Structure formats: structure tokens, C-alpha cells
Amino acid sequence: MSPRSDILAVTGRIAARSARRRQAYLGRIAQAREAAPRRGTLACGNLAHAFAACSTSDKRALAGDVVPNLAIVTAYNDMLSAHQPFERFPELIRRAAHEAGGVAQVAGGVPAMCDGVTQGQSGMELSLFSRDAIAMATGIALSHAMFDAAVYLGVCDKIVPGLLIGALAFGHLPAVFVPAGPMPSGLPNDEKARIRQLYAEGKVGRAELLDAESQSYHGPGTCTFYGTANSNQMLMEIMGLHLPGASFVNPNTPLRDALTGAAARRALAITALGNEYTPVGEVVDERAIVNGIVGLHATGGSTNHTLHLVAIARAAGIEITWDDFAALSEVVPLLARIYPNGRADVNHFQAAGGMGFLIGELLDAGLLHEDVRTVWGTGLGGYRREARLAPDGGLVWVDAARETHDADVLRPAGAPFQPTGGLRLLAGNLGRSVMKTSAVKPDRQIVEAPARVFHSQDELIAAFKAGALDGDVVAVVRFQGPKANGMPELHKLTPSLGVLQDRGHAVALVTDGRMSGASGKVPAAIHVTPEAADGGAIALVRDGDVIRVDAAAGRLDALVDPAEWAARSPATADLSGNAQGTGRELFAVFRATAGPAEAGGGIFPFGGEA
Incomplete structure (x- = not known):
């Protein structure tokens, strides 16, 4: 067709x-x-280097172009x-x-x-x-x-x-x-996720968590x-x-x-x-x-x-x-x-x-x-x-089979799980971002709540453990983009935010970082661009600002008076800790030249000359 x-x-x-x-x-x-290739026209020294370790028959074969x-x-x-x-x-x-x-x-x-x-x-x-x-x-x-x-x-x-x-x-x-x-297949993934949340709440210890992870990745x-x-x-x-x-x-x-x-x-x-x-x-x-x-x-x-x-x-x-x-x-x-x-x-x-x-x-x-x-x-x-x-x-x-063998896993196009795909583009006064909606329940896809701003995932986890996040919240985790620190995945946040959501709170994440491909339970507006380190509007958010994350309408907005919003200066962050240790010194040129998320977050200027 x-x-x-x-x-x-x-x-x-x-x-x-x-x-x-x-x-x-x-x-x-x-x-x-x-x-290329024209092996038969390579200089003899070039060719000898290239097949020195080969068998005699392979050397004979590679001596020409046939x-x-x-x-x-x-x-x-x-x-x-x-x-x-x-x-x-x-x-x-x-x-x-x-x-x-x-x-x-x-x-x-x-x-x-x-x-x-x-x-x-x-x-x-x-x-x-x-x-x-x-x-x-x-x-x-x-x-x-x-x-x-x-x-x-x-x-x-x-x-x-x-x-x-x-x-x-x-x-x-x-x-x-x-x-x-x-x-x-090992330990079911939803059981693994359940143990992770129990660990985040302090209800099981490291031994139980490691046992579950080892049964899953086995x-x-x-x-x-x-x-x-x-x-x-x-x-x-x-x-x-x-x-x-x-x-x-x-x-x-x-x-x-x-x-x-x-x-x-x-x-x-x-x-x-x-x-x-x-x-x-x-x-x-x-x-x-x-x-x-x-x-x-x-x-x-x-x-x-x-x-x-x-x-x-x-x-x-x-x-x-x-x-x-x-x-x-x-x-x-x-x-x-x-x-x-x-x-x-x-x-x-x-x-x-x-x-x-x-x-x-x-x-x-x-x-x-x-x-x-x-x-x-x-x-x-x-x-x-x-x-x-x-x-x-x-x-x-x-x-291949013309009928599914398990309609709970795989369905025909005429009877899908939902009529649209599992990804949404969000745009608004905070910039542009994407959200994976396929794993987020429909009643969780619109969240309007006060912001709590963090400059690292460890700050958020510490606030959760201290009981400072017990309520409706849009967690804004910024300075996580390619220029700031290489745009790490923030999947470590999922258990803590999942616990808050399971307690009945309205919860969302807004970040210029990434989330793992395995994430999805908590609505997350990710890859926000421009990123905070590149002057993005996410750097204007303050604690207490009401943020609306609306996957249905494709909107990502800070509900702040426009005049006040326009008058704000972007927050700054000390990023010096991202510059060294664990090989990060070697990637300074990558951070300095990385493009925005919507262009792939990479360092290559493909096609720029055209």
C-alpha cells in the first residue's frame, strides 16, 4: 500500500x-x-602494513581489487x-x-x-x-x-x-x-521498579535492591x-x-x-x-x-x-x-x-x-x-x-504472522492501544521540549503546580529524603544540557518522583537534561531547549512559580506575569565541578561546541557548508 x-x-x-x-x-x-578502494594501487608498504597479520591466502586475495x-x-x-x-x-x-x-x-x-x-x-x-x-x-x-x-x-x-x-x-x-x-527474561521489570521505589522510601535495604537488580540483569x-x-x-x-x-x-x-x-x-x-x-x-x-x-x-x-x-x-x-x-x-x-x-x-x-x-x-x-x-x-x-x-x-x-499472538503486547493497526504515538512536543515560554506519554496515564499528562528548582539530581534526592517535597510539585532540574555538563540522563530521579506521585500528589519533571529510554511513569518535559547554560528561559524559573505541563495541548509554560517574566535575569550556576574527574577533562571541547538538543546535541557541523 x-x-x-x-x-x-x-x-x-x-x-x-x-x-x-x-x-x-x-x-x-x-x-x-x-x-576507493583500490588496494592494487596502494604503495607496497601501505598494503604490507594492512595485511601483515593475515593468512597467506588472505594476503594473496587482498593484493588486488577482485x-x-x-x-x-x-x-x-x-x-x-x-x-x-x-x-x-x-x-x-x-x-x-x-x-x-x-x-x-x-x-x-x-x-x-x-x-x-x-x-x-x-x-x-x-x-x-x-x-x-x-x-x-x-x-x-x-x-x-x-x-x-x-x-x-x-x-x-x-x-x-x-x-x-x-x-x-x-x-x-x-x-x-x-x-x-x-x-x-528475568525478574519482571515492574517488580524491579517496585523494589527501587521501596528502596527510595527506605523500606528495603541495599542487599534486597541488589538482589532484584541482579535477577533483572542476569x-x-x-x-x-x-x-x-x-x-x-x-x-x-x-x-x-x-x-x-x-x-x-x-x-x-x-x-x-x-x-x-x-x-x-x-x-x-x-x-x-x-x-x-x-x-x-x-x-x-x-x-x-x-x-x-x-x-x-x-x-x-x-x-x-x-x-x-x-x-x-x-x-x-x-x-x-x-x-x-x-x-x-x-x-x-x-x-x-x-x-x-x-x-x-x-x-x-x-x-x-x-x-x-x-x-x-x-x-x-x-x-x-x-x-x-x-x-x-x-x-x-x-x-x-x-x-x-x-x-x-x-x-x-x-x-510473519498476520495476527498477533498476544494482543496485550502487540496489536494490529486497526485496534491500537491508543490512536496516536507515544511522544509529544511541548512548547511555551519555557522553550521547547519533548515528553514520552506512552507510559504516562492520561490523568497524569496535565500538571499545574509550584516549581522547586534544583541544579543537580542529587539536590532533588536530598530534598526528597528530607521530606521537603511532600506535596504537588513541578521539579525543575536545570543546567543539565549538553553545554552545561554533557546532558546526562536523570533516571535516578524516577523512584523518588514516583513515590510522590503514588502518594497522590501532582508531580512533573521539567529539565534540560535527558531521561532514560526506560522512563515514563512520571510526566517529564525533557530536553528543554535552549538550555539554561545557553541562556534558555528555564534559567528564569524561581521556587514557587506555577508551572503548567500540558501534554494534551502541547504546552510548557511558567504562569508568571509577562512583564515580570521579561524583567527577570537568568540564574547562574557554578559549573566548575563538571570540568574534571572521570575523564571529563577530555571532553571540554565537546561541551564548548555542542549544539542544542533539537539539533541532536552533537559537535559535528554536518551540512553547514551547504
Whole structure:
């Protein structure tokens, strides 16, 4: 089915807005395709360095330009559960490449930090900036002009966006993203959240809390809630950068290993040396970006992608805004309930029909562009399928179910959980922000209450523990934006604010920082821009000002007399403590040059010259 007129209208506005930058980007990658790789013309010393550690047969193959060479860019480390399974992947990929008549080399590694480990710690102030560091590390890995395509091994929050931004800088190369899969289900997420709140209230101790957390995060694989990591996997599949059905297959299983080998073979099949050349810079166009936003709304995905998708699009010469997110949210229904906007986890989502069912429903409803390029070589219609193991251990793809296996988790487009997406744009005299509404009960989506202003999450938690927040409140936590301290997630606040809400108080959060992709119970106007450190109006708020957070109307306002508001001077904060310790010294240039949240919060001036 062709996309509906409202989907086409948003896509058309993006294409028109981006035309000059996109044309310049496509020109650059066309030029890069003509220039490289030409291994046979490299100086002998260059080539000898590049394959010194290879086998004799691989050296012979790489001495010319006939045999394709596949770059492996990996985010492996064995501290992160989601990335630990990647330890085995290079050997699986090399074996598959040899079977396909090619060569594969680990071109480089990229950093991979875990927001779950750094949550509430100073290290979280490096988190958002790690995305751009990962993009730069990807560029370094691919800078040797030795490769005909690349596979990217990454899963979690900033890692996949960073890898994709880096891949788009080498947009003439085909790119296949290879996930590791979610860990099996453990302690239910809502039970974990209950224990966290009890700990916040002092009703259980650290031992009980650690036991609950360990039962939830218990083995190799991605965390099973639907935060940014699993939203990444949904995006890579719905944007045509995974193999069909690859996103949510558990690690260290025969099916996962078979999919990894198939990804390597497919990457080699779509190089410029063959007949199916599919450069990543042409896969990621305005239609693919719109498909990603639609998928985000339909699944109630992470608010972090109001930053990451903007940055990814800019890397491909495409300009999207929060208005595009808002326009699509009005027409895309919510089809999935996965924690935190439901009780199920991603394994239940996969069992209910997974990505094949979801994509089929959205296509049939005219909410996706089917006529896109994908690494699979089909339009998006080829992603209505799911992967299975054949009796001989090979892979087969079968049609996905046309009916949901669990209507409490995944529904058809004709009977959604709600008629609009799970994200709202808010605007008013406090600036612009976004709110994830899919997990917030309707009667909690409008809050009008006095402000309490804080300049750190620790200040808020201390006030809660002291009993100073026992009432209706809009907690304003500012100086948390990219320029102030790197825009950390403030998910540590959720238990305390959740306790206040459960006591019957009207509670909301307003911040120029981020919240975890797993947040949602408490209404939170996040990513407020301009940020306080950049002269934003959030710096004008004082204790006691009545703040109205209205997701229904899309408003974020301080109900202060306009004359008084205009006469106020912005508050200041001592930010010197953000400049050192836990590696923060190394990121001073990032804080100084970071763009606003609505432009992705990054450091790259993509397309500025166009």
C-alpha cells in the first residue's frame, strides 16, 4: 500500500528542507566511490602494513581489487552484557566471508559505555558525547581505504547512533548492522521498579535492591526493557539496515549465529564489486528516516532518539526537527506495550509477532514507505518476514504472522492501544521540549503546580529524603544540557518522583537534561531547549512559580506575569565541578561546541557548508 497523504506530506517537507544539503552529501559519496578502494594501487608498504597479520591466502586475495574485503567495526567489551556476545562474532564473520569468497578484518573497535552502570554518577556526563566519539572512532577504523563494505557490531544507547553516523561519513560503503540480541527474561521489570521505589522510601535495604537488580540483569544480552538499546534495534530493522527478523533473537543460539554469518555474506554481496551495490548513504534517505520515526511512535520508543535520529539524519544531509516528530505522532497509532509502557519485555514482543508483524501492519495501514532501499535488496516489504533455522542448520525466511499472538503486547493497526504515538512536543515560554506519554496515564499528562528548582539530581534526592517535597510539585532540574555538563540522563530521579506521585500528589519533571529510554511513569518535559547554560528561559524559573505541563495541548509554560517574566535575569550556576574527574577533562571541547538538543546535541557541523 502506498503511504498515506499525511506521511507523504511530512516526508515532502523534510526532502524540500534538506534538498541542498542532501545533494551535496550524495555528491561527496559519489566522489568517494570513484576514489576507493583500490588496494592494487596502494604503495607496497601501505598494503604490507594492512595485511601483515593475515593468512597467506588472505594476503594473496587482498593484493588486488577482485576479492571484497569486509571491515568489522566492533563495540565489543565484556563488561557490558549487551556487547559481551560480540566476542565470538569476528570469527563467525571471517568464516562466512571466506565461504563467500571474501576476506574480513576487524578494522577497529569503538568505545561502549553503559548508562546503566553510570546512571547517577559523574561518568554519565560523558554518555551523550560518547556517541560522537564513537562516530570518530568509526571514521578512524575505516580510514585505511582497504574495505569494500562494513559490518557494525553494536547494540546500546549511544553506540548504534554513533556507529551509523560514522558509517554515513563513509556513505559510499555498504553497511550491515549486526545485533547481539536480548538476554532471556528475568525478574519482571515492574517488580524491579517496585523494589527501587521501596528502596527510595527506605523500606528495603541495599542487599534486597541488589538482589532484584541482579535477577533483572542476569546474563549476556541486551537489557529486556524497551529503552534506547532495544529502540536502536527496532530502528535498524525498520530502516532496512538489519537483515529481516534479526533484532530480537537471543544471543549464543544457533539462530543468532546463523544470522551473523548471513549478515557477513550479505554485506559482501552488496559491494561495488558485484551487481547489487547498496551504499549506506543511499539507504538512509528521508523516507528511511520517516520510517524510523514512525516505528518509534508505534512502539513507544526511547525519547533519546529525538536527539539521535536528528544527528543521524544530519550526517546523511537530511534536516529533521521535533515538529516532524510531532506531526507523525499525531497520525501513528501505538501498537506495542513493552515496559515501561506495559508489563511485557522485548522477548514477549518477539513472541507476540515481533518486527515482522509490526512492519506488516504499518505497511498495510499506509504508515511506512515500502519503496526504500534496504540491505536485504528488497523494499521494506521484504521485512514482513522472520528468520528460522532450516533442518540442515541453514537459514530460511518465512512470512510473519498476520495476527498477533498476544494482543496485550502487540496489536494490529486497526485496534491500537491508543490512536496516536507515544511522544509529544511541548512548547511555551519555557522553550521547547519533548515528553514520552506512552507510559504516562492520561490523568497524569496535565500538571499545574509550584516549581522547586534544583541544579543537580542529587539536590532533588536530598530534598526528597528530607521530606521537603511532600506535596504537588513541578521539579525543575536545570543546567543539565549538553553545554552545561554533557546532558546526562536523570533516571535516578524516577523512584523518588514516583513515590510522590503514588502518594497522590501532582508531580512533573521539567529539565534540560535527558531521561532514560526506560522512563515514563512520571510526566517529564525533557530536553528543554535552549538550555539554561545557553541562556534558555528555564534559567528564569524561581521556587514557587506555577508551572503548567500540558501534554494534551502541547504546552510548557511558567504562569508568571509577562512583564515580570521579561524583567527577570537568568540564574547562574557554578559549573566548575563538571570540568574534571572521570575523564571529563577530555571532553571540554565537546561541551564548548555542542549544539542544542533539537539539533541532536552533537559537535559535528554536518551540512553547514551547504
